[in-house]
Amino acid sequence: MRAGAELAGRAGEMRSLSEFESRNVLDSYGIPVVDATLVNTQQEAVEAAAGTGYPVVLKGCGSGLTHKSEVGAVKLNLTTSAEVASAFRAIEAAAAGGLDGILVQPQIWATRELVAGMVRDPQFGPCVMFGLGGIYTEVLDDVSFRIAPLQERDAMAMMDSIRGAAILGPVRGTEAADRAALARILVSLGRIGLENDSIEAIDVNPLLLQDGGFPVAVDAAIWITR
């Protein structure tokens, strides 16, 4: 379930920030986000890729562009400047003018995808979500909510309360998730909701567990009231 998508069905006067803007809001609250460079030309993209280090990811970035993968505006695991240039052109064509720019990011490899988010509940105000991410969000529907503000122990209890909580342990040779870092993310999402009345919802999907179990937000979307 996507917190934001669900909310969009309820209220009309809402728009989404671009991924880059959303990422910067999370970053300003200390939520670990993947490095990103916003570029406007093919040349800038190639330079940014070299600076970032291969392999890289290119993503179309624009407010309202919330289903990037579906429209072909995400190109993964690009290993050469030629691939970057070609991906840049393909995304420009796919987005058909709805772009603020294109993001160049390092390719993150991770086997464990989580989801986190915030939604403003009509009765309880800002609520924080945590659960299994990626396609598992839709397939397994395994998420848990807490009402903001969260204490660290609320965040810890929230992680334990999903059915798939074992994924945070040392599974199949991976390292256990950095639960303290995850807890800080969840507490911060609640703070963003409490401190910003115009923010209606946040999706952080996926929230990947990197090597070492440290979480990083790889994609983010924030919905605000106009």
Added chain:
Amino acid sequence: MQGSPGLDAMLKPESIAVVGASRDKPGASWVDMFGQLVEFGYRGRLYPINPKADVIRGHKAYAGLTDLPEPVDLVIVGLSAPIVPWILRDCVATGNRNVHIFSAGFGETGEEQGKVLQEEITKIAVEGGLRVIGPNSMGVFSPRLRLVTWAGAPEAVGSVGILTQSGGFADGIIGYGSQIGLSFSTVVNYGTGLTVDASDLLEYLSDDPETDTIGVYLEGVADGRRLFDAVARTTRDKPVVMVKPGASRAARRTAASHTGSLAGDDRVWQAFFAQSGAIRVDSVQEMAHTIDAVRRLPRPAGNRVAVLGTGGGSSVLAADACSRAGLDLPPLSAEARAELRETIPAAGNIITNPVDAHDVMTDPAQMPAVLKVLSSQEYLDMVVVYFHVDWMYDVAPDRIAALATFLAESGSEHMNGKPLVATWRSYRSGPEYGKVIREMREILVDGGIPLFPDIDSTARTLARLAEYSGFVASAEAT
């Protein structure tokens, strides 16, 4: 009091006017609220209002609110919906600020006329500063004041406070609760809750010195954040046991048509329970048993339980019931088994967990030593004694009462401060079994040992008790 001193007068009124009091006739029908008040023996000053009567049940009748000799603490309105706006205007004009509207036929019907009427009375109440419970509400039950407007209420005065949107739930929890030994301070069925809602009432019961435990039946709430804060402030000192239906789609529809309020997303309600420390239950019976357990029992240190009973198959089923509910059933240590073996004869008695020991169940003299061993294990937090009524009856009909009497009189003394509860099973028909079961129940209820109707509800209630206990401990640690 959280800014609502008027609620104290409203819920502990010293004077009541009943608008639409039925004229004298023998017996009080269920809709005759004035008759119910008189028959229950309300201790305050009573004013029936009915322009067609001079005297009703020995009380001087008045033509209208404007004729009363004093403003009253509570006005009860039982007239049909279209007349209610006129009465509310009279209340505003005469300074009678606290109103209970019994009448139905407003927004809860979902029909246009009802919605229009509800908008009208809401406007009158808000602008006139009226505190209104209802419409569609049975009102207030206070045994200490002998205040009730419905039939069949018990007289016992206690310290359980209930607030409920549903009138049927109020009647249910009072009825079933009384059977298992609960008695009440205040029960409020607030129905639509026009200007007094669940948050106001929760804050009131939270501060009420006559109430030590609170039960809530709630389908929806106007300001969830306020209710959340009020509950979270309360649960450390006063347990709050709550039914919040609306988890399934069918229940959601029912909730909407019943009260006109929305039942929120159940996931957010799960968060509400996890963070506020309110104990979630699913029925009248579960609420009653959970309130009973949380009031009478010491707080368990964890969720690890020992079951003491008899019968191999039923022990396996009991173990499954505990595990389903989220309880741990640790195996007994070799030392504990050896100690128990000193008391319990070998033949036919299996010393593990559950302990399957028919000798102990039929000979209370063995019980103190057994309870002492079980309760002194640091890996056990609670003990369940499981009566197999039919089999104990076969050994000797008086064995059931003998064990119950032992538990009631001195069971807790051997528990090292850990919770001790009882449950039972009986599958035979016949009045002799009904008789010993009633006797067992009375002895245990009077003796303060919580008795649950089956092993599954026992396990669920103990799991909730352990969870609540953990919440309080972690809240106190931070």
